[in-house]
Amino acid sequence: MSCVDVVVPCYRYGHFLRECVESALIQSGPALRVLIIDDASPDNTAEIAEELVCSDSRVDYRRHTSNQGLIATANEGIAWARADYMLLLSADDYLLPGALSRSVDLMDNHPSVAFVFGSAVVLDQRGERSALRTGVGVETHILSGLDFIALNRAKNIVPSPTVVVRTGLQKKLGGYLADLPHTSDMEMWLRFAAHGDVGVIAAEQAVYRWHSANMSSGYSPEEDLLQRKAAIEHFLSGCAAVLKNVDDLRTWLTRQLALDAISCASAAFNKGELERSARLSKLALDFDPGVQRSSRRWLLACKRSIGPRAWQRLRPVVDRFRSISRKH
Structure with a gap:
């Protein structure tokens, strides 16, 4: 049976952490491990994490003595992972039922697929929900890497909490780039697409919380465009040999x-x-x-x-x- 490692970076999200981790633990299908990485949170993250560790042997916990930032924390999680597949799930987001089994089934059946993603539900600060669609069809299907790149049209169409990647390929491609604080995930999906196909799940896979503390918040249109330009240049220079x-x-x-x-x-x-x-x-x-x-x-x-x-x-x-x- 295939297995999945779920990495949960957490900073100041202790009040969301339990819902996030439990949404992974209740998933049916693949064998599962969860690593909570507490990036020196000043809130009750440590207390909640310890409770989760005590209640389920599949949960592990690390705490930084000083804040390292999301990208360094994510890369630490990549180094830890050893399962067939892995998912980076921010502590303020959570999975929907069946998300992992749908992703793993598709990847098990299609070895050419480098990563999968699906639609998400956006939950705003008022508790209102809206759909975050992928915009790439209503049926589960597989895109070639180049077709995926073309569909992105220099944007990021991928809701990050829905992404499951092949761990071996992730380690081969390396971690997230520290000089792309706003578009490191966009660059990563392009990097994966240069090395394989992309699976699209025709289902809502996760809930993405939208609030003022999101990393994607606080960027002006100019900053967003310049960060996307930098992500594209990193991708093209790093993957020129396979494109x-x-x-x-x-x-x-x-x-x-x-x-x-x-x-x-x-x-x-x-x-x-x-x-x-x-x-x-x-x-x-x-x-x-x-x-x-x-x-x-x-x-x-x-x-x-x-x-x-x-x-x-x-x-x-x-x-x-x-x-x-x-x-x-």
């Missing part, structure tokens, strides 16, 4: 980033953030001067030419026209 037409792939991914920057510039203009809009527009041209000829850039230029006040009056008409066009 076909790496220069063409770099050109295409950079164009996607530039188009995203234009979309962000347009959204900023709509909010009246004219200086930010100008910065984002310049960033898009820095990424790829050819984006100047895109339809998105043309629309932004039109909006600027008529001015923000006139655009706010005209915008409902344009949005209605777009809606009609999409339906037909």
